[in-house]
Amino acid sequence: MTGTDGLRLDLTAHHSEYLPADGGVVDVVAAVRAAPGGPAPRHDGLAEVILLDCSGSMGAPQSKMRAARAATLAALEALPDGVAFAVVEGTGTARMVYPQRRRLAVADESSRAAARRAVQRLTPYGGTVIGAWLLLARDLLATRPDAIGHAILLTDGRNEGQRDVDLRAAVQACVGRFTVDCRAVGSADGAHDWDGPELLGIADALGANPVVPVEDLTGLTDEFAAVLDRALAHRAGAARLRVRVGGLARVRFVKQVYPTIVDLTDRGVPAGDLTVDYPIGAWSPTDRRDYQVALEVDPMSPRLRRRIGWLSVHTAADEDPDAVETPVTVEWSEELELVSQVHETVAHYTHQEGYAEQVRLALDAAATGRSGEAERHLGRAVAIAYAGGHDDKLRQLARVAELLDPAAGRVRLRPDADLRRWQYSVAYAPQTSSWASGDPGEADPAGRVAPEPRVEPWEHCGEPRVHPYCDECGAHHRSATGRPG
Structure with missing residues (x-):
């Protein structure tokens, strides 16, 4: 599928095709791979906010604050002309570092130099209220609704100055507005003052990116540069995984399983009859992610074969109702050897x-x-x-x-x-390795989708059919074997 944003997202589904005659759960891994589908968009379609923890703990020792300033300076230097950006000081409140007013600046030689001067004056003080930092990022990025918004959140501590319920409310207010990459600063001896579940909750809700601990401060500048490079490559800001089921199946859950495990089930948004869209964040042409879709399937007679669902991916710019759908096909069986198989x-x-x-x-x-x-x-x-x-x-x-x-x-x-x-x-712990045997989900080099085999016209559900499957119920016409579904 290629959207008008010049990005192609290809989906390949992997699952065991057989299930017991008395029904069960079919687990599908949807491998989504991105590739360029046209010219790269201009940088004026991107917006970046750096949320820099400047609480008192960043001064214990002072090397943390020095490394954070150096990493931010390097990131500012790397911002291409045209990118909208801001730097925010995070303490017990959220304060604009650059620009001074609550707005986004536009990167050019002058604004980058002014931002660097402002960052060099930062010193650690005060507490930690991460929810306030996120809400300021939301407000700033809302001034550029046409841009793909992203934030880098750097912290060394936990959200001690705010109730958990208030932080969760702040995160929820940011969902769908921008994505975030969290970098958590610790010490070389392995002791960390930040809270893992707390940062995972932020990262999972705002783009499902991994939380990356940083113990070697000398690598923080390179880490910021890598995050910024990926953010600047984004071409789609609000992609969706669409799950459409027939009357025989229901969605049990949907999860991202690579590069990190994130439950998306409760984030589904209805997109038509028996169809739900699940947000899958921002994408660049080199991104690769895998999703697990669990479908509860009704009983059927053995040897019947049906399409029980269809998967597709869409970007904010792609509203084509005829986007390519990948079918999920199963066969009911009483053979234990078949129904006990789990796809690798x-x-x-x-x-x-x-x-x-x-x-x-x-x-x-x-x-x-x-x-x-x-x-x-x-x-x-x-x-x-x-x-x-x-x-x-x-x-x-x-x-x-x-x-x-x-x-x-x-x-x-x-x-x-x-x-x-x-x-x-x-x-x-939630960060996963990709299933690499044959690199599943890799598209044909030319990006082609294999066409369905042609069949002789047939009839099912009271209507003539020209495709191998009934559009109404998903029944499979097995013309190759002489056995109609």
Whole structure:
């Protein structure tokens, strides 16, 4: 699918085709890959807000504030002419650093120089009210509704100056307005004062981008540059994954499963009869994301084959009702060998979702003093990581527990592992590796979609049909085998 924004999004669906005759759940992995579909848009269609934590903790030690200023200066220098931008000082309130008035500036040689001078004067003081920072970013970006809005949020602390309910309300007020990349500053010894679940809640709601912990301050400038490069490549600001089902199926859940796990189920917006759109954020031509769509399917007679749903992707500029839909086709069966198969893409992500859930449960238990329960959940996470060959995750978990027997999941919590040492693993746990066997979802190099096979005209649901499937109920006409659906 190519929108008028010059971006092509291609979707390929992977799932096991067989399910029991008495019905069940079909898990579909929708691999979405972006590619250029036309000339790149001009930079005046982009808007960037840098939310810089300047609370007192950023001065302990002062190297955090120095690194944050240096990274911001480098990001400003890299802003191309024409990009709308602003820098916000985040403390117990949100204050404009540049420009001074509540508006967006336009990047050019003069504005970049003025912004750099303003940033160099920043010093750490005060508290942390992240909701206020986000709401100011929303208001600033609302002045450019035509632009693709993005924010970089840098913090080293938790939202101590605001009630949780108020932060959640602020985040909800920003949903759909812009996307955000969170960078969480910690110390080299692995202790972090920010709150992993808190930042994940912000990141999940505002674009589903990973939360990236930063322990080596010398790399912060490169990290800012990488985030900015990706943001400046955005061509679509509000893409949607559309799920349309027939009368035989219902949506159980929709999740993003790569590059990070985010539940999108409650964010669906009706888009027609038995059709729901799920927001999937901003896209650039090199982006790759995978989604899991679980469909509950009714019982049917064995050997019947039906289309139970259709998946498609759309951008804000693409309202074509005839956009290419990828069908989800299943066959009911009584053969145990067929119905017990799990597609390897689904297994790959289910495995990683299990790890993230166990880490979350371990933190919840540890935070309320239930050390035995925390140990059990952490042991399960270790066993999953070990089985999957995720040595990086094992190293992170070793910060809070001794890994006595990783294969068996035997661990012992470290007595000196306070909650600050859990945050890195909690933030990193939902980040997944892509299913790479054959690189699923890669489009034909020319971007072509394989046409449906031609069949002789046939009749179903009282109407003549010229395609292999009945448009009314999804029945499959098996002309190749001589067995009509």
